[in-house]
Amino acid sequence: MKVNSVRFALVVVGVFGWSMMLPSATQVGLSDKVLVFPYETDFSFVSLIPQKEMGLRAFTLCMRVATELPEDRQIILFAYRTADYDELNVWRESDGRVSFYMSGDGIFFHLPPITTFRTSLCLTWDSRTGLSACWVDGKRSTYQVYKPGHSIRPKGSILLGQDPDKHLGGLEAGQSFVGEMTDLNMWDFVLSRSMIQAWHYGHRVPKGNVFDWGTMEYELNGNVMVVDDD
Numbered sequence: 001m002k003v004n005s006v007r008f009a010l011v012v013v014g015v016f017g018w019s020m021m022l023p024s025a026t027q028v029g030l031s032d033k034v035l036v037f038p039y040e041t042d043f044s045f046v047s048l049i050p051q052k053e054m055g056l057r058a059f060t061l062c063m064r065v066a067t068e069l070p071e072d073r074q075i076i077l078f079a080y081r082t083a084d085y086d087e088l089n090v091w092r093e094s095d096g097r098v099s100f101y102m103s104g105d106g107i108f109f110h111l112p113p114i115t116t117f118r119t120s121l122c123l124t125w126d127s128r129t130g131l132s133a134c135w136v137d138g139k140r141s142t143y144q145v146y147k148p149g150h151s152i153r154p155k156g157s158i159l160l161g162q163d164p165d166k167h168l169g170g171l172e173a174g175q176s177f178v179g180e181m182t183d184l185n186m187w188d189f190v191l192s193r194s195m196i197q198a199w200h201y202g203h204r205v206p207k208g209n210v211f212d213w214g215t216m217e218y219e220l221n222g223n224v225m226v227v228d229d230d
Contacts, residue, residue, distance in 0.1 A: 024220040031214040034182040036225040037161050042173040044222030045161035050210050052188070054080060054087065055154035057127040059210070060191040061090070062135075062199055066118045067179030071096045075114075076163040076175050077121075078184075082156035089163060090123060098134055100125075103153075107146040109134040118180070120200040124190045127151060131190075138200035140193065160184070161224065182229055186210035 026049065037044060061078065069075055077098075078090040085103040092114055093099055099106045100123055111134055114121070122135035130148030134141045157164065160181060162171045185199070185208035199205045207214070220226070 026217055026219055028217050029215055030182070030218070030226065032229050033226050034180050034229045035160065036180055036227055037177050037223075038225065039223055040173050040176050040178050041222055042162070042171045042176065044176065044224050045159045045171070046224055047219040047221065048158040048160065048211060049217035049219075050158065050186075051208075051212065051215075052210060053154035054152060054156060054158070054210070056088075056152040056188050056210075057150075058125060058189050059088075059152070060122060060124045060187045060189065060196070061088075061184075062120070062122040062186070062196070063184040064118050064120050064182045065114055065179060066116055067114055067177070068116050069178050071113055074175055075177050076161070077177065077181075079159045079163045080152075080156055081159075081164050082153050085153065086163075087152045087156055098123075100132075102147055102150060107132055107144055109141050109144075111136050111141060118182075122191075122196050122199070124196075126190050135196050135200075138197040140196075183213050184211060184216075185213055 035046060063077070065077060067075065072094050074094045075092040076089065077092060078088070079086070080088040086101055087103060089101045091099045093108065096113055097108045098111050098121070099108045120137050123133070124135070125132045125146065127148060127150055130145040132144050132146040161177045163175050164171060187206070187208050188210055191205070195205050
């Protein structure tokens with residue numbers, strides 16, 4: 001009887017532990033909401049479903065982020081991976097720079113730090129010229145040239161909160177995002193200066209045609225919270 005009770009307890013623990021890892025059902029829309037990643041984990045993330053295939057030759061990616069993590073802690077801000085490549089990964093590096101990587105070596109920007117106070121962050125890239133920039137609170141960095149002629153491949157997985165070192169696997173707590181993220185939008189073209197500044201100030205801009213925060217399809221995994229943006 002005692003053995004059976006122990007076995008039953010192990011089964012319950014096993015089933016409960018597995019249920020904690022199962023994704024939620026697909027949900028739609030995050031208008032006036034914030035994603036909160038409260039703890040450093042190797043299992044908490046949000047899967048995003050794009051409105052169109054991620055085969056891109058240009059993009060603007062914008063988000064508002066805040067974190068209490070120390071400046072020397074590497075943080076993944078956005079991860080898009082196909083079976084064999086990190087197609088588009090955005091990082092805050094351990095030296096404080098913001099970077100993004102497309103299938104190989106990355107590009108790095110010295111920017112004001114991302115802190116506990118919300119930062120409006122946008123990244124732009126155009127394959128035709130390779131011109132790339134970061135925008136912080138409506139202000140543009142110096143342009144850099146990065147991978148002219150490159151194409152981002154479609155049919156991958158997009159995560160917030162974790163960096164998959166393989167296709168939906170190989171997650172590391174020490175790289176996870178801890179903090180708040182909201183208003184993530186993505187376009188398959190480079191927004192003008194006036195549009196990026198309008199987005200920063202909360203004015204109306206064209207809806208993201210890859211990701212639109214208000215209509216985005218997403219799945220929660222692990223200990224991620226959706227709270228009112230107040």
